[in-house]
Amino acid sequence: MKTSKPKVVDVARMAGVSTATVSRVLNDPSVVSEATREAVLKAVKDTGYRVNRAARNLRTNTSRTVLALVPNLSNPFFSNILSGLERELSAADYSLLVTDSGDVQLTADQIQRYIAAGQADGLVILDGSIDLNELQMVQSAVPPVPIVFACEWVEGFSGPSVRADNEAGIRMLVQHLWQQGHRRFGHVAGPDTNVLSHRRQNAFEQAVQDCGGEIQHGWMLPGDFSIAAGKEAAARVAAMRDGPTAWVCASDQIAFGLIAGLTEAGIKVPDDVSVTGFDNIEMTEVFNPPLTTIHQHRNKMGNEAARCLLQLLRGGQPSQAAPTVMPVYLVDRQSTGPAREKAQA
Amino acid sequence: MKTSKPKVVDVARMAGVSTATVSRVLNDPSVVSEATREAVLKAVKDTGYRVNRAARNLRTNTSRTVLALVPNLSNPFFSNILSGLERELSAADYSLLVTDSGDVQLTADQIQRYIAAGQADGLVILDGSIDLNELQMVQSAVPPVPIVFACEWVEGFSGPSVRADNEAGIRMLVQHLWQQGHRRFGHVAGPDTNVLSHRRQNAFEQAVQDCGGEIQHGWMLPGDFSIAAGKEAAARVAAMRDGPTAWVCASDQIAFGLIAGLTEAGIKVPDDVSVTGFDNIEMTEVFNPPLTTIHQHRNKMGNEAARCLLQLLRGGQPSQAAPTVMPVYLVDRQSTGPAREKAQA
DNA sequence: TACCGTTATGTAATCGATTACACATCACTG
DNA sequence: CAGTGATGTGTAATCGATTACATAACGGTA
Numbered sequence: 160m161k162t163s164k165p166k167v168v169d170v171a172r173m174a175g176v177s178t179a180t181v182s183r184v185l186n187d188p189s190v191v192s193e194a195t196r197e198a199v200l201k202a203v204k205d206t207g208y209r210v211n212r213a214a215r216n217l218r219t220n221t222s223r224t225v226l227a228l229v230p231n232l233s234n235p236f237f238s239n240i241l242s243g244l245e246r247e248l249s250a251a252d253y254s255l256l257v258t259d260s261g262d263v264q265l266t267a268d269q270i271q272r273y274i275a276a277g278q279a280d281g282l283v284i285l286d287g288s289i290d291l292n293e294l295q296m297v298q299s300a301v302p303p304v305p306i307v308f309a310c311e312w313v314e315g316f317s318g319p320s321v322r323a324d325n326e327a328g329i330r331m332l333v334q335h336l337w338q339q340g341h342r343r344f345g346h347v348a349g350p351d352t353n354v355l356s357h358r359r360q361n362a363f364e365q366a367v368q369d370c371g372g373e374i375q376h377g378w379m380l381p382g383d384f385s386i387a388a389g390k391e392a393a394a395r396v397a398a399m400r401d402g403p404t405a406w407v408c409a410s411d412q413i414a415f416g417l418i419a420g421l422t423e424a425g426i427k428v429p430d431d432v433s434v435t436g437f438d439n440i441e442m443t444e445v446f447n448p449p450l451t452t453i454h455q456h457r458n459k460m461g462n463e464a465a466r467c468l469l470q471l472l473r474g475g476q477p478s479q480a481a482p483t484v485m486p487v488y489l490v491d492r493q494s495t496g497p498a499r500e501k502a503q504a
Numbered sequence: 505m506k507t508s509k510p511k512v513v514d515v516a517r518m519a520g521v522s523t524a525t526v527s528r529v530l531n532d533p534s535v536v537s538e539a540t541r542e543a544v545l546k547a548v549k550d551t552g553y554r555v556n557r558a559a560r561n562l563r564t565n566t567s568r569t570v571l572a573l574v575p576n577l578s579n580p581f582f583s584n585i586l587s588g589l590e591r592e593l594s595a596a597d598y599s600l601l602v603t604d605s606g607d608v609q610l611t612a613d614q615i616q617r618y619i620a621a622g623q624a625d626g627l628v629i630l631d632g633s634i635d636l637n638e639l640q641m642v643q644s645a646v647p648p649v650p651i652v653f654a655c656e657w658v659e660g661f662s663g664p665s666v667r668a669d670n671e672a673g674i675r676m677l678v679q680h681l682w683q684q685g686h687r688r689f690g691h692v693a694g695p696d697t698n699v700l701s702h703r704r705q706n707a708f709e710q711a712v713q714d715c716g717g718e719i720q721h722g723w724m725l726p727g728d729f730s731i732a733a734g735k736e737a738a739a740r741v742a743a744m745r746d747g748p749t750a751w752v753c754a755s756d757q758i759a760f761g762l763i764a765g766l767t768e769a770g771i772k773v774p775d776d777v778s779v780t781g782f783d784n785i786e787m788t789e790v791f792n793p794p795l796t797t798i799h800q801h802r803n804k805m806g807n808e809a810a811r812c813l814l815q816l817l818r819g820g821q822p823s824q825a826a827p828t829v830m831p832v833y834l835v836d837r838q839s840t841g842p843a844r845e846k847a848q849a
Numbered sequence: 850t851a852c853c854g855t856t857a858t859g860t861a862a863t864c865g866a867t868t869a870c871a872c873a874t875c876a877c878t879g
Numbered sequence: 880c881a882g883t884g885a886t887g888t889g890t891a892a893t894c895g896a897t898t899a900c901a902t903a904a905c906g907g908t909a
Contacts, residue, residue: 166895177859182897192857209620213561214895217864232587235580242577245604257602259590275554386790419790445731445764447792511865522889527867559865562894
């Protein structure tokens, strides 16, 4: 009775070949003759052999593992992306290591820890708040560390990234609102430190200008992507006279908070003002009123990011050039409606 | 200029000691004299040395990694738990590997793959739909694989688990509704295959009986934990005459779907019927009406599960005995209100 | 026949850390 | 002073797979 786990030697002995041959069958079957290959495979099956990852990793100096840096694991938004990543990676026999980059400002040093320790071969970063210098230090290491950004990214970083078409999304929303007769537009932004916030805010200003709508400085409210931010914004909005009739929020959660706050203040959505979100998270559909928003293919973004990284890991060119931009589309629901001019008190 | 990564030998040379001593300083400092310890630590710092995990793993036959089996990564419910897990594990210098047990029915073989390959030292399972036999096979391996269940669990499995006090939660809800004057109760259940569904459903029946309320077979609706399930239930509810005035749902998402569906059908919540959820996910607060539900400490459950597993990994006794049951509490919001008898048409 | 190129396989070095065992030193004790 | 135990350190074996290099066998060609 074999008591310990089977190893290559055991397989080799049973198949009557050398360990080298066993290894070859497992890693590059084409160089082995048909007959021996079958004998070895049979022996593998009979012994129940499984390669020892640690040994392989040591020898080959790889880990077949990818590390995902997630700004906040508690945020449901990211779970879909992780899901997409995981699926694609595991299909390629890679594992997914997850860490919450959360409250700590990640330094090159900390990132290197994973790489240098041989725990991960590459990174998928979902966190755009990482310092560019640190990033470049990581990337300029020898050998360079394969990195792919997903969803968020860092301005100035030259490497592949997968993202939604934020500009197009915002444009669709503004145009949609415009067509419903809205002329005065407001925005509740995401966190100041976040690329997506900036992109969406800029796109918003641009889009409103393009169709000739009105924006005022006081209608650009700060926030982060949270429900709480939406609520705070609601307080300000409630206090406005002749404010916007349409509010474009940087995230669904902000929109939820805003609508909740407005409703509480007696302002009706969409009768008095229209509100839009961004992301189309699951809940938007059952929210009351159901939220008009922009849908992103989060799962697919995860898949795509994984594919991108795998390509890098296999030594493919940094598919440099432009970031991969995933299309988005408008989901028209009942949080938006025809503009109604406020009584010009 | 050193071109390659520093290794123990490099550190040893610089500190003027042997590799054994370096290793000792890093792993069990107490056996090394003060002076050498400092010299070594300095050398470690100066060289920028980091242990090679693969080498260590190979030698020690451990991975300092824990695998989390998540039934559905896309479900926001789990991200909080992962977050709690990750925090606790990384504090103990363990890494978190994540895999979606999703659509595939996991077999012992597949689980063993991770363990046997030396990719993980233990498991945290969030998926209660794993077959008991398979599980026992895994656990009865030599050496046994440390496993901790979190949130969900498998009936009959003898091992540590961390869970919410589902019974107490349901009881609180029913009593709360009873106090508001409700006498006829209905339930929308979770998936048939899930322990939580059963627990909550049984607890519901028990609680209603205990206070003398009325249940009918037709008021126990099937579902899964999804919004869609809630919507389907709504259709049935809308068709009822003299149905329950209070609906207890197995999850917040079901409640959302149910309320959305009822509202659409012209039934008002809470004026016509009261509805409760379970989980207190973030969105409950801004939902319209805000949802009365049961709060679970998901983060803490993650922490606790991690601590449990770490204890096992360190050779502690399977802290057997009873599962760890985390307290829950009622969050009273506006989806529930005084019972109003339906017109006895 | 002698030589060459393929193809298939084996031998043994190697990856980098941990650790069993051996050894040296020193302070005490009887 | 010899003996004992505690303490600190070094030498070298070891974990299990991969792979550079060597070798063998064979068919074909000059």
